[in-house]
Amino acid sequence: MSAKFYTLLTEIGAAKLASAAALGVPLKITHMAVGDGGGVLPTPSAQQTALVAEKRRAALNMLYIDPQNSSQIIAEQVIPETEGGWWIREVGLFDETGALIAVGNCPESYKPQLTEGSGRTQTVRMVLITSSTDNITLKIDPAVVLATRKYVDDKALELKVYVDDLMAKHLAAPDPHSQYAQKDSPTLTGIPKVPTPAAGNSTKQIANTEFVASSIAAIVDSAPAALDTLNELAAALGNDPNFATTMINALAGKQPLDNTLTNLSGKDIAGLLTYLGLGETINLAKNAVPATRRVNSKPLIGDITLSAADVNAFALGMTGDYTLENDKSVGWNWKSGVYNVPTGGASKLILHFNMNIGSCPAVQFCVNYKNGGISYRSARDDFGFELDWTEFYTTTRKPSAGDVGALPVSGGVINGNLGIGTPNILGGSSIVLGDNDTGLKQNGDGLLDIYANGVQVFRFQNDTLESKKSINVTGRLTPTDYGNFDSRYVQDFRLGSYESGQAWMGPGFSDTPGYVLTAATNGNGDELIDGLGRRPMQKLIGNQWYNVTSV
Numbered sequence: 001m002s003a004k005f006y007t008l009l010t011e012i013g014a015a016k017l018a019s020a021a022a023l024g025v026p027l028k029i030t031h032m033a034v035g036d037g038g039g040v041l042p043t044p045s046a047q048q049t050a051l052v053a054e055k056r057r058a059a060l061n062m063l064y065i066d067p068q069n070s071s072q073i074i075a076e077q078v079i080p081e082t083e084g085g086w087w088i089r090e091v092g093l094f095d096e097t098g099a100l101i102a103v104g105n106c107p108e109s110y111k112p113q114l115t116e117g118s119g120r121t122q123t124v125r126m127v128l129i130t131s132s133t134d135n136i137t138l139k140i141d142p143a144v145v146l147a148t149r150k151y152v153d154d155k156a157l158e159l160k161v162y163v164d165d166l167m168a169k170h171l172a173a174p175d176p177h178s179q180y181a182q183k184d185s186p187t188l189t190g191i192p193k194v195p196t197p198a199a200g201n202s203t204k205q206i207a208n209t210e211f212v213a214s215s216i217a218a219i220v221d222s223a224p225a226a227l228d229t230l231n232e233l234a235a236a237l238g239n240d241p242n243f244a245t246t247m248i249n250a251l252a253g254k255q256p257l258d259n260t261l262t263n264l265s266g267k268d269i270a271g272l273l274t275y276l277g278l279g280e281t282i283n284l285a286k287n288a289v290p291a292t293r294r295v296n297s298k299p300l301i302g303d304i305t306l307s308a309a310d311v312n313a314f315a316l317g318m319t320g321d322y323t324l325e326n327d328k329s330v331g332w333n334w335k336s337g338v339y340n341v342p343t344g345g346a347s348k349l350i351l352h353f354n355m356n357i358g359s360c361p362a363v364q365f366c367v368n369y370k371n372g373g374i375s376y377r378s379a380r381d382d383f384g385f386e387l388d389w390t391e392f393y394t395t396t397r398k399p400s401a402g403d404v405g406a407l408p409v410s411g412g413v414i415n416g417n418l419g420i421g422t423p424n425i426l427g428g429s430s431i432v433l434g435d436n437d438t439g440l441k442q443n444g445d446g447l448l449d450i451y452a453n454g455v456q457v458f459r460f461q462n463d464t465l466e467s468k469k470s471i472n473v474t475g476r477l478t479p480t481d482y483g484n485f486d487s488r489y490v491q492d493f494r495l496g497s498y499e500s501g502q503a504w505m506g507p508g509f510s511d512t513p514g515y516v517l518t519a520a521t522n523g524n525g526d527e528l529i530d531g532l533g534r535r536p537m538q539k540l541i542g543n544q545w546y547n548v549t550s551v
Helices: 011-023 149-172 209-221 226-237 243-252 257-264 269-276 279-285
Strands: 007-009 027-035 054-059 062-065 072-079 086-095 100-111 122-129 136-138 337-343 346-354 362-367 374-378 418-420 429-433 439-442 448-452 455-460 465-467 490-495 499-502 515-521 531-541 544-547
Touching (some): 007 011, 011 027, 011 100, 027 072, 027 122, 086 122, 100 122
Parallel strands (some): 027 136, 418 429
Antiparallel strands (some): 007 100, 027 054, 027 086, 062 072, 072 122, 086 100, 337 346, 346 362, 362 374, 429 439, 439 448, 448 455, 455 465, 490 531, 499 531, 515 531, 531 544
16 A cells, blocks of 8 residues: 655755755755645645645754664744644745755644634644765754753753763863962962951951062161161172271272361372372363354254244244234245234145245245145245135145046037047037048037038938938838828729729720729520729828729
């Protein structure tokens, strides 16, 4: 007996699985859909690309390899109690591109919706059997799916086992917190900090360097003055092992206080200076600057303040003041420097360079704030600045088309003719293209002519186009007004009014051009024709019908 309910790979799914195995690119199954089969239990087909009547599609809640059979992939979807109102008869798996990978049918089950008075959360499971699961990516998005109770229980058990193992290892470790110092004889690294004890604290609290330093300073400050002398002697002693002998020898060369004047008598100047210890002072005075010397005409009688101009240097900061009237106030022969010029609530800087030699003795730069532009002007000989400021073009101060003699992008007027790629010899208001006598020319109000090699071949006017040469047309001419054609060509044919004549015992009709016989009658039933009928052929030209006189 063949199975009534089963699942199979679609042709698309089989092809993608084969491609994944051949190319090593994983097949990613991401969604499951359920449907009602259109009201009947469907038969799955490998040619399917969609469910017969899909009712719901959502991300998978679980996708895993069967631990009991590695060739089976189990996919699950949880349908919440708030969704339903339809039967479930068919199931499909889709990859990340929306392609139907596998399709199956299932026992009919009605999924009620909570608003119907009864609701339930329903789990739909689909088992896909493949020869290998190596090339199928098992991946779900936990942010958009629901979890079954069994899934939550299994994961909670896994988490408990994992946490219990971590805690057991932690408790068994001899030093589980290696980042913290031991309580018993800790070894500290870095620069550990402790609070500074209050002055006079004699408890067992840890003392930091700040407390120790302040305590030593307090002891020194409260010591007798005699200790200062001892401190000086200790400093003088240094590391001299023969300090006593050194001091005795030094004192032996000193003059006793009670006979100083006696021992100074008879000494020469050099000896006296040596005795007074002024020898080095005299040596330094040999290279001293005389009091009569000046710096830039300023006497050396105290601190000297020199300006940039005093030493022919360019001044730092502003030169001059804020009272300049305009940006032309700084004369060409003023001293070099930076000047500030107020300009209606703002200001400009004038950078002035005065060399006072040559044909260009001075140059100035005028700079606006916030990159608002920079200009310059230069002097000529002793005539000063004869011309106004000339502005520099920059990326923020670009020239207009008119500034450089060009047309703006928005358009403009060209005075004279224009040659593109060649000089223009058509003259007047004309444009030549590549050939100096081939192009367009305006030859009067509303007249635009086309020239080829200097010869007019076409004219555009406001109510007509005029060709000066023959026109060859490859395609079809489709005018909107056929009036000129209609007045020259036959538009239609017809037969005119009916005329009858007696044939038996009568004249009949003579041969008249343009007429055709349209009837022959026999009123008495014998073998002879009694009467004839004719109509004239007519043609339509324009709006007028004409009899045809010849064919």
